[in-house]
Amino acid sequence: MARVYNFSAGPSTLPVSVLEKAGAEILDYQGCGQSVMEMSHRSKVFDDIIKDAEKLMRELYKVPDNYKVLFLQGGASAQFSAIPLNFMNGSGKADYIITGQWAKKAYQEAQKYGDVVAAASSADKTFSYIPKTKAEDFREDADYVYICYNNTIYGTKFNELPPVGDKVLIADVSSCALSEPLDISKFGVVYFGAQKNVAPAGLVVAIIREDLLGNARDITPVMMNYKVQADADSLYNTPPCWVIYICKLVLEWIKETYGDLEGMKAYNEKKAKVLYDFLDSSEMFKGTVVPEDRSLMNVPFVTGDADLDAKFVKESTEAGLVNLKGHRTVGGMRASIYNAMPYEGVEKLVEFMKEFEAKNK
Numbered sequence: 001m002a003r004v005y006n007f008s009a010g011p012s013t014l015p016v017s018v019l020e021k022a023g024a025e026i027l028d029y030q031g032c033g034q035s036v037m038e039m040s041h042r043s044k045v046f047d048d049i050i051k052d053a054e055k056l057m058r059e060l061y062k063v064p065d066n067y068k069v070l071f072l073q074g075g076a077s078a079q080f081s082a083i084p085l086n087f088m089n090g091s092g093k094a095d096y097i098i099t100g101q102w103a104k105k106a107y108q109e110a111q112k113y114g115d116v117v118a119a120a121s122s123a124d125k126t127f128s129y130i131p132k133t134k135a136e137d138f139r140e141d142a143d144y145v146y147i148c149y150n151n152t153i154y155g156t157k158f159n160e161l162p163p164v165g166d167k168v169l170i171a172d173v174s175s176c177a178l179s180e181p182l183d184i185s186k187f188g189v190v191y192f193g194a195q196k197n198v199a200p201a202g203l204v205v206a207i208i209r210e211d212l213l214g215n216a217r218d219i220t221p222v223m224m225n226y227k228v229q230a231d232a233d234s235l236y237n238t239p240p241c242w243v244i245y246i247c248k249l250v251l252e253w254i255k256e257t258y259g260d261l262e263g264m265k266a267y268n269e270k271k272a273k274v275l276y277d278f279l280d281s282s283e284m285f286k287g288t289v290v291p292e293d294r295s296l297m298n299v300p301f302v303t304g305d306a307d308l309d310a311k312f313v314k315e316s317t318e319a320g321l322v323n324l325k326g327h328r329t330v331g332g333m334r335a336s337i338y339n340a341m342p343y344e345g346v347e348k349l350v351e352f353m354k355e356f357e358a359k360n361k
């Protein structure tokens with residue numbers, strides 16, 4: 001069996017050992033005679049799975065006790081609506097920092113529900129940097145400030161949080177979830193779609209400070225009401241049981257392989273470094289992001305020549321390095337090097353880039 005190195009931005013590569021374990025347990029989960037795909041979400045067996053997943057999530061992210069960890073559906077995009085419906089409930093104002101397409105989509109959705117402004121934006125330079133903000137950039141009475149912490153398409157990351165004071169900070173961490181430690185106490189809400197770094201598609205994890213719950217607008221669809229989900233321990237309706245199970249296996253894999261998120265981060269930094277070092281030394285390939293705001297997870301790069309880019313994508317695919325085509329709004333290439341991408345995969349990519357550069361000078 002030949003597995004490729006998959007640089008897809010999402011859904012994305014999963015650890016081989018996790019897939020093997022899921023495969024081995026697919027017909028009979030730990031002696032219960034059925035698959036996790038088949039069992040009741042109200043069964044004791046599944047209850048243990050979801051509780052273990054929550055426990056591991058709390059442990060790895062060092063989630064403070066006054067935060068709920070919820071397992072939800074609808075993708076990250078459903079949270080674009082759920083967030084204003086649940087949290088834009090004081091002044092009815094919210095401030096968004098626009099650092100790319102996902103932040104912009106969240107911002108546009110929130111505008112349906114209140115007085116929503118862009119406190120800052122990096123649209124002027126194709127989102128190739130994170131805008132610096134000052135406390136005065138945020139409205140005093142904003143119900144929350146919203147950021148997209150790691151910008152999957154453009155390859156930037158907030159390496160410093162915006163100075164929001166005691167305002168509630170909400171972050172979409174979909175594409176950097178569990179890739180490094182995060183001080184959850186600095187946020188009111190952190191959420192992520194699991195298909196980038198944690199599990200197959202179909203699951204969103206939201207970590208929410210408890211005192212923010214319970215003020216959703218009356219019109220909030222019940223499935224989007226975080227309080228309802230919290231009161232039901234994420235079992236208000238049928239959850240994506242199989243995906244939660246894979247999520248649990250991935251969390252176990254992080255713990256067993258890297259110990260904690262510091263260990264995970266060190267590995268991710270090592271991977272990103274070989275690629276960025278090469279980009280900085282190459283005459284042909286250039287990273288598109290200012291060095292200080294570079295993402296550890298998504299690395300866009302270009303040759304500056306669309307035909308050469310297309311040739312690179314074609315030939316890298318043939319070499320078993322797949323899904324390197326850049327997002328349609330940026331062009332060029334993008335390597336997503338999430339937690340489960342092994343160091344060897346990035347090494348292979350860099351070797352391939354070096355050879356391609358030598359051959360196509």
Ligand SMILES: *Cc1c(COP(=O)(O)O)cnc(C)c1O
Nearest residue numbers: 075076077102152172174175193
């Ligand atoms: C992929 C992505 C989304 C959208 O996720 P869906 O689950 O497809 O709705 C939102 N935000 C970020 C940062 C993403 O990378």
